[in-house]
Amino acid sequence: MPTQRQADPSAGTGSRIDARTQRSRATVLAAATDLLESTGVGGFSVDEVARRSGVAKTTIYRHWPTREALVLDACAGLDDRYDLPDTGTLHGDLRTFVADLVRMVEQAGWAAVLPSIVDAAERNAAFADMHAQIQKGHASLVSQIAERAIGRGELPAETDTALLASTVLGPVFYRRWFSREPFDAAFIDAVTTRAIRGAQGSD
Amino acid sequence: MPTQRQADPSAGTGSRIDARTQRSRATVLAAATDLLESTGVGGFSVDEVARRSGVAKTTIYRHWPTREALVLDACAGLDDRYDLPDTGTLHGDLRTFVADLVRMVEQAGWAAVLPSIVDAAERNAAFADMHAQIQKGHASLVSQIAERAIGRGELPAETDTALLASTVLGPVFYRRWFSREPFDAAFIDAVTTRAIRGAQGSD
Incomplete structure (x- = not known):
């Protein structure tokens, strides 16, 4: 992860x-x-x-x-060390992150294992704890990108970073493990743009 | 499902x-x-x-x-028969559908089983086929809502309904099986509004 x-x-x-x-x-x-x-x-x-x-x-x-x-x-041991992008813009950081995440869920060994951890977490507290740690790691990558953007004035200070993580990670995870449709650059662009537009607009 | x-x-x-x-x-x-x-x-x-x-x-x-x-x-046998909402507006239909989906992923028996089907689908063609059928059912509910909205002129005719399904189902599935954060009305509203805004804007 x-x-x-x-x-x-x-x-x-x-x-x-x-x-x-x-x-x-x-x-x-x-x-x-x-x-x-x-x-x-x-x-x-x-x-x-x-x-x-x-x-x-x-x-x-x-x-x-x-x-x-x-x-x-x-x-x-499935851990996949990752350097968070720092391009200087929210769009640049998020686009790079989504593209990297897509590559990982398509290729990394942990991507084939994660559903079995999610399943084990439904019934077993130790796996639920471990999954929570993995999950916090994923969400914190989005939060860090958002916090830098808040610092630059690209996102409002009251941005709900957990909601932003849902709109970035959700569609990628959905396509990998639920719909199993192929990823392409248009999808990566659309997820990036829509997540940013969602966070910038008022609901 | x-x-x-x-x-x-x-x-x-x-x-x-x-x-x-x-x-x-x-x-x-x-x-x-x-x-x-x-x-x-x-x-x-x-x-x-x-x-x-x-x-x-x-x-x-x-x-x-x-x-x-x-x-x-x-x-x-886990099937959960569902009447698609028909409120006359895209926002009404989608808001009702997202709220119903949240209730189902929180309470329905199939919600605790789906991760094990997703996991089995990683390694077994029969489960992959079954999961594809379940998945088509979920996505087609969003597509039907979108098609009615296209008919009313609320969405552009060229709307990518698979992408719309990713932005509606993705955040809900993410929150249920990945982040395990509680659902609330604000989340349901935000997913609805952001998915519509995403589909109406150009990427």
Whole structure:
């Protein structure tokens, strides 16, 4: 899921976990993320992660006590670091963001997994929490673009950024996961223009 | 899923299936639809349908050769017949439709199941076909509202109704399944007004 690039907080802190354990964890997580991309949350099994990674199930369960804990960590591995555009105009920023988002929902591994997370979130609090985090990340990208535009006087100070996020992310997500119609530049332009027009006009 | 009311094509055609078989089919389907509402596609099992309905698994498999066939039929049972509003104005029709849709995605049994169908559609052609049918039903409700508005001169004849559907359904679906923010009248008003403004302006 697109989140902003951040420094890795664990880097260079002299972790006490020994190197071999760390390598085995990384191998398991990489296999788990690959598996998740092909099966979604529903088809994910620790047996298959063990088979793919060559790491014994007992070892896997030492690090992740439950299937759910491993799925949740594997979801974090789907992260798609993203540099927010800064073109100097609301239209430029939003057009670039929508085009980048379209490319990601069409191509990124997490795009095939997200519906299974949304489904799991309907019934499971841990997945609901994780989905809320992913979602906050998406919405905050739109909010940051909006706040810069407010600073430049391109949007009114009282702009409802949550509503703006609904009108930007909603049509893109709808087309990817619901209508499954192809994306094109005209769609990207129209979503951008209509979201801006909506936020600038009074309802 | 909201679809328009239609006469039942099987009513009064003197079906040859005997009454007891029909009752047992109906019992199984009702149990399957209930189960689907609580588990989604992923957690659905024929064992559990047999337990809940009191109908033997062998009998169930005589009617539905696979778990998937039964899930697909049970999904059809989630149908939510819907009378399209006809208020005489685009704003009236669309405002009523968006409010009805919000009520359905908040309360209807199918709303908790749809993400599992979307997920299954990522990997399974039969579910992808079924999801496409559901989706066409949703989009056609917006198209019919738009076509009446074109007829009254409220929208340009060249209106892109698929794009209009994205800007109406997208924000509602986004808020229900992605951001999970509460719905309120202000949101319903804003989605209605912005979708109309978007379709009336030139991009």
